[in-house]
Amino acid sequence: MTKQKIDLLTNRIISGGNIAYEESLELCKTTEIDYLCNSANEIRKHFTGNYFNLCSIVNAKSGKCSENCKWCSQSSFHNTDIETYDIIDKEEAVKQAINNDKKGVHKFSLVTSGKTVSDKKLAQLIDIYQAIKKETNIEIDASMGLLKKEQLQKLKDIGIKHYHCNLETSRTFFPNVCSTHTYEEKINTLKSAKEVGLDTCSGGIIGMGETIQQRVELAFELKNLGVKSIPINILNPIEGTALENTPPLSDNEILITFALFRFINPDAYIRFAGGRLQISHLEGKLLNSGVNAALVGDLLTTVGKNIDEDLKQFRKNGFNFTNP
Numbered sequence: 001m002t003k004q005k006i007d008l009l010t011n012r013i014i015s016g017g018n019i020a021y022e023e024s025l026e027l028c029k030t031t032e033i034d035y036l037c038n039s040a041n042e043i044r045k046h047f048t049g050n051y052f053n054l055c056s057i058v059n060a061k062s063g064k065c066s067e068n069c070k071w072c073s074q075s076s077f078h079n080t081d082i083e084t085y086d087i088i089d090k091e092e093a094v095k096q097a098i099n100n101d102k103k104g105v106h107k108f109s110l111v112t113s114g115k116t117v118s119d120k121k122l123a124q125l126i127d128i129y130q131a132i133k134k135e136t137n138i139e140i141d142a143s144m145g146l147l148k149k150e151q152l153q154k155l156k157d158i159g160i161k162h163y164h165c166n167l168e169t170s171r172t173f174f175p176n177v178c179s180t181h182t183y184e185e186k187i188n189t190l191k192s193a194k195e196v197g198l199d200t201c202s203g204g205i206i207g208m209g210e211t212i213q214q215r216v217e218l219a220f221e222l223k224n225l226g227v228k229s230i231p232i233n234i235l236n237p238i239e240g241t242a243l244e245n246t247p248p249l250s251d252n253e254i255l256i257t258f259a260l261f262r263f264i265n266p267d268a269y270i271r272f273a274g275g276r277l278q279i280s281h282l283e284g285k286l287l288n289s290g291v292n293a294a295l296v297g298d299l300l301t302t303v304g305k306n307i308d309e310d311l312k313q314f315r316k317n318g319f320n321f322t323n324p
């Protein structure tokens with residue numbers, strides 16, 4: 001695709017129009033990658049300005065998961081060296097929420113391993129949220145798998161803002177990486193979350209063996225579901241998981257993917273998530289390719305980047321953290 005065609009699409013999107021699926025596929029083939037990234041950055045500036053959204057998570061229930069997601073160190077199908085525990089100690093969760101709040105992080109989410117959580121466990125988690133609310137002003141979010149609508153309603157009632165459930169990949173590729181639950185179950189969870197008034201956060205992992213076309217499919221699924229917070233993880237091939245030997249994506253594939261997500265979801269938060277340590281060399285470029293959000297601090301079972309250094313880098317690239 002030529003620079004002129006990229007300009008045409010950029011101008012159309014900035015004027016409130018959309019990019020079609022076929023046009024997105026064409027965009028993937030461009031050799032004008034820097035130009036594509038700059039254009040994605042222009043779209044980001046137009047729709048969301050220089051505000052950068054920061055979120056943090058804590059692993060509130062770790063490991064021993066019944067599901068067979070091929071990338072995941074918490075699956076009981078895998079032999080990994082992670083710490084496993086039932087529900088996190090309340091004081092520990094509150095301490096982490098306070099720390100993130102003090103650093104100026106906007107959102108804090110409890111994330112649990114497993115296909116879903118029981119009502120009994122949900123009550124324990126709600127108790128932790130109540131304690132966090134007493135001690136901080138941080139936005140509280142949740143990621144607890146395939147919850148029932150009544151359970152999502154309970155979360156909404158205590159002040160949860162976003163419910164997170166990654167689609168992970170495209171509908172066509174998902175059966176290659178998980179067979180113990182379905183794509184449709186994830187979609188239904190996101191729809192139920194919306195129905196009870198929660199905002200949704202959903203994205204995926206790139207580099208699991210999917211094609212660029214399947215990444216485009218994911219970006220459109222999210223657009224069609226009205227998701228406005230889209231974490232993009234780069235596969236971290238953890239030893240002992242089924243994907244441990246997966247070769248990494250090229251830098252260009254990563255850049256094109258982030259830019260494409262911005263073209264397809266122009267007003268969303270396109271969020272750096274897991275796998276950032278593998279792409280440190282690309283971060284400056286990606287911050288100018290449509291990214292406007294990040295998951296900061298430690299991840300579920302892996303250590304993340306230092307928050308202060310992260311904030312410094314985001315500022316250096318022209319972003320601010322004051323809610324618009």
Ligand code: SF4
Pocket residue numbers: 065066067068069072073074075076112113114115145
């Ligand atoms: S991604 Fe979630 S559901 Fe899948 S194995 Fe990991 S913890 Fe279980």
